[in-house]
Amino acid sequence: MRLSVIGCGYLGAVHAAAMASIGHDVVGIDVDERKIASLSEGRAPFFEPGLQDILTAGLASGRLRFTTDIGAAAGSSVHFIGVGTPQQQGAYAADLGFVNAAIEALVPHLRPGDIVAGKSTVPVGTAESLAPQVASSGATLVWNPEFLREGWAVQDTIDPDRLVAGVPGGPEGERAAQILRAVYHPSIDKGTPFIVTDYATAELVKVSANAFLATKISFINAMAEIAEATGADVTQLADAIGHDARIGRRFLGAGIGFGGGCLPKDIRAFSARAEELGKGESVAFLREVDAINLRRRERAVELVTNALGGSAVGKKVAVLGAAFKPHSDDIRDSPALDVAVRLKGLGADVVVTDPAAIDNARRAHPQLSYTRDLDSALTAAHAVIVVTEWDEYRRALDPERAGLLVDSTVVIDGRNCLDAAAWRAAGWTYYGMGRP
Ligand code: UDX
Numbered sequence: 381m382r383l384s385v386i387g388c389g390y391l392g393a394v395h396a397a398a399m400a401s402i403g404h405d406v407v408g409i410d411v412d413e414r415k416i417a418s419l420s421e422g423r424a425p426f427f428e429p430g431l432q433d434i435l436t437a438g439l440a441s442g443r444l445r446f447t448t449d450i451g452a453a454a455g456s457s458v459h460f461i462g463v464g465t466p467q468q469q470g471a472y473a474a475d476l477g478f479v480n481a482a483i484e485a486l487v488p489h490l491r492p493g494d495i496v497a498g499k500s501t502v503p504v505g506t507a508e509s510l511a512p513q514v515a516s517s518g519a520t521l522v523w524n525p526e527f528l529r530e531g532w533a534v535q536d537t538i539d540p541d542r543l544v545a546g547v548p549g550g551p552e553g554e555r556a557a558q559i560l561r562a563v564y565h566p567s568i569d570k571g572t573p574f575i576v577t578d579y580a581t582a583e584l585v586k587v588s589a590n591a592f593l594a595t596k597i598s599f600i601n602a603m604a605e606i607a608e609a610t611g612a613d614v615t616q617l618a619d620a621i622g623h624d625a626r627i628g629r630r631f632l633g634a635g636i637g638f639g640g641g642c643l644p645k646d647i648r649a650f651s652a653r654a655e656e657l658g659k660g661e662s663v664a665f666l667r668e669v670d671a672i673n674l675r676r677r678e679r680a681v682e683l684v685t686n687a688l689g690g691s692a693v694g695k696k697v698a699v700l701g702a703a704f705k706p707h708s709d710d711i712r713d714s715p716a717l718d719v720a721v722r723l724k725g726l727g728a729d730v731v732v733t734d735p736a737a738i739d740n741a742r743r744a745h746p747q748l749s750y751t752r753d754l755d756s757a758l759t760a761a762h763a764v765i766v767v768t769e770w771d772e773y774r775r776a777l778d779p780e781r782a783g784l785l786v787d788s789t790v791v792i793d794g795r796n797c798l799d800a801a802a803w804r805a806a807g808w809t810y811y812g813m814g815r816p
Contacts, residue, residue, distance in 0.1 A: 381405070381563060384453035385460045386482045388415055388446065390533065390641065390710070391499060391526055392462030393424070394431055396446070398537040400438035402566045408446040409453060419446040427709035427736045430534035454489040458563055459519075461486075461498045462526070467645040473652035474503055474645070483510055492518025495559050497545075499526045501586050501646055503653040507546060507579035520556045522547050523579050525586035530640065531707030538566075542573045546582025587653075590646040591666060596631040597638045598669040601676050604634040604814025608679075614814030615796050634814045635795040636680045636719060636767055637673040639704035641712040644670070676813065677715050680765065680794045681722045683811050687763050687790045693727035696787070698761040700754070700777075701768025701795075702734035702741040709736040716767035717741055719794065720748055723765075733757035735772050758785040769797035779806035 381404050385396040388410035396408035410416050418425040422439050424432045438444030445452075453459055463478035479500055486496065496514045498507060498521065507523040514521040523546035528536035545560050547553035557576045561568060568574050577585075604614040614634045622629025638644065647666045654663045688695050704714035711717055717732070724730045724747060731749045732741060738750050751757050754772065758764060764786060766773050774797045783789045789808040791798065796812050803810045 381458065382456040383407075383458050383460065383563065384409060384456040385462055386410075386450070386453065386486060387461065387463030387478070387500070388412070388419060388425075389462070389464055390426060390428070390530060391528065392460070393419060393426075393435075394428060394528065394533040394537050395460055395462055395499065395526070397431060397434040397438050397444060398534060399563070400441065400444035401434040402538065403443070404563070405443050406438070406445075407452045407456065408444070409448065409450055410446070411448060413448055416446045416448050427707075428533050429531060429707055434534060450485045451489055453486055454491075456494070458495045458497055458559060459486055459490070460524075461496065461500055463500055464641075465500050465502055465645075465649070467648055471652065472648040474501075474649035476502065476506065479506070479510075483513055487513060487517050487519075490514070490517035490519040494519040495556050496521045497524040497560065498522070499524055501525065501590075501642065501649075502583055503649055504580050504583040504587070504657075505653070507583060511548065511579070520548065520552050522553075522556045522560060523582040524560060525582055527586070527589065530710055531705065539570070540567065540572060542575060543567070544575045544577065544582050544585050546577055546579040548579070587646055587650045590643055591650055591663065591669075593631055594638055594643045594647050594673070595665070595669050597633070597643075598672040600632045600634045601637055601814070602672050604676070605672075605679075607814040611816050612814075613812075613816060615812070633796065635676065635769075635793075635797075636715040636813065637676040639713040639715045639718070640708075640710060644673070644713045673715075677718050677722065680719050680767070680792065680813065681726070683792045683813075684723060684728075684763050684765055685726065687792060687809065687811060688728075691727070692723055695728050695762040696760055697723050697728045697730050698757040698764045698786070699723070699730055699732045700734075700757065700764065700766045700773045701770060702732050702750075703737035703768050703770075706768055706770045707736075709740055711737050711740045711744055714741075714768075716794075717745060717748075719765065719767050721745055724748055731757045731761070734768065735770055737768075755785060758782055761786045762788045763790045763792065765792040765794055766798060767794040769795040774798065779803045779808055783807055 400406045465474045468475045607614040618632040699720040701716040
């Protein structure tokens with residue numbers, strides 16, 4: 381099938397390359413000339429495992445191309461909208477400017493019968509309000525939310541847990557669902573559930589999934605706070621409750637909390653939308669989820685300061701990690717960088733290292749010092765804090781060797797990802813989050 385993908389960021393670039401990899405003929409479109417130049421030359425503009433391979437293969441096959449010309453969408457039968465919906469400046473609500481602009485630019489190029497499939501995360505009610513504009517060209521709007529995780533985006537796009545299509549009622553909706561089924565048939569044939577529903581449910585599936593995940597993380601981080609007051613160990617607690625299949629161990633990783641381009645802004649946008657609907661009360665707990673999450677960053681800083689004897693002034697702190705999670709170079713709302721910035725604000729001599737995110741981090745926070753070399757980050761450090769659980773720190777870092785480089789063998793495990801016993805056995809003073 382001929383497909384267009386409007387917006388070539390983390391979502392759209394992966395979607396375009398993944399759709400080409402399953403045999404479709406795809407054009408990716410973005411207003412950002414640098415991004416399009418990079419994609420056209422076969423260079424993934426951000427770090428995402430597996431993307432480079434499918435990008436190279438797609439371009440070589442002739443089934444994948446990129447352009448800044450929205451006119452190139454003409455002739456495709458399905459047009460995916462994968463532009464960003466960031467948090468508004470100075471407010472909690474989502475900024476729909478990019479979605480509105482994409483639809484407006486696309487409409488003149490649509491043919492009757494085309495499908496416009498929104499993938500961006502939007503406040504419930506958005507599809508309903510955009511549908512008439514799409515219908516004016518004889519095309520049909522569907523909402524087909526994306527659940528990809530950064531770091532697993534290629535796999536999540538080709539083999540998702542589920543596919544969701546919010547469609548209008550009647551034969552038009554049935555036809556649209558049929559077309560989306562054809563797009564995703566390789567995955568549906570393998571048994572991926574394909575859920576056809578209305579616009580509002582499709583939009584809510586996405587935001588409620590993210591709200592649930594954020595709540596799960598903040599729940600265990602709240603337990604970490606209680607553990608800190610009682611001498612309990614939150615990681616053992618998570619293991620124990622996680623054995624209950626109704627609860628499950630995943631997303632019960634206590635630490636410095638969630639960040640990234642989705643969870644924080646999505647729960648805030650959800651709160652804002654619920655307020656507009658007069659249902660703020662229903663998701664009032666999300667404010668608490670956000671507050672618990674931010675408190676954990678503060679707690680990590682407190683652990684470092686205490687470990688340094690009450691003041692960080694002039695002390696070298698090695699910050700291991702900058703990305704909001706491993707296998708990503710994304711630093712949007714990164715708890716790791718936030719901790720680094722706060723420590724710098726307290727007068728510490730902060731040196732940040734990360735296997736993938738240094739360039740992005742430096743652009744956003746030029747006031748911090750960076751090194752790609754883990755050893756030089758560790759050398760003469762008065763404290764080490766692990767804030768992104770890269771394998772480079774979790775598995776590969778030998779506490780014995782690291783101990784020879786630092787000034788003081790003090791480690792704060794902001795992700796509860798190190799082997800505490802091994803670090804202690806190597807002579808380190810180890811502090812976890814929510815652990816004795
Ligand atoms: C998330 C959703 O998982 C995905 O389905 C949605 O499409 C987009 O938002 P992503 O932002 O890539 O994906 O990251 P995710 O893996 O969910 O992690 C989010 C944050 O939570 C990270 O900062 C991570 O470190 C943190 N986290 C995750 C924890 O603190 N503890 C955990 O147990 C799990």
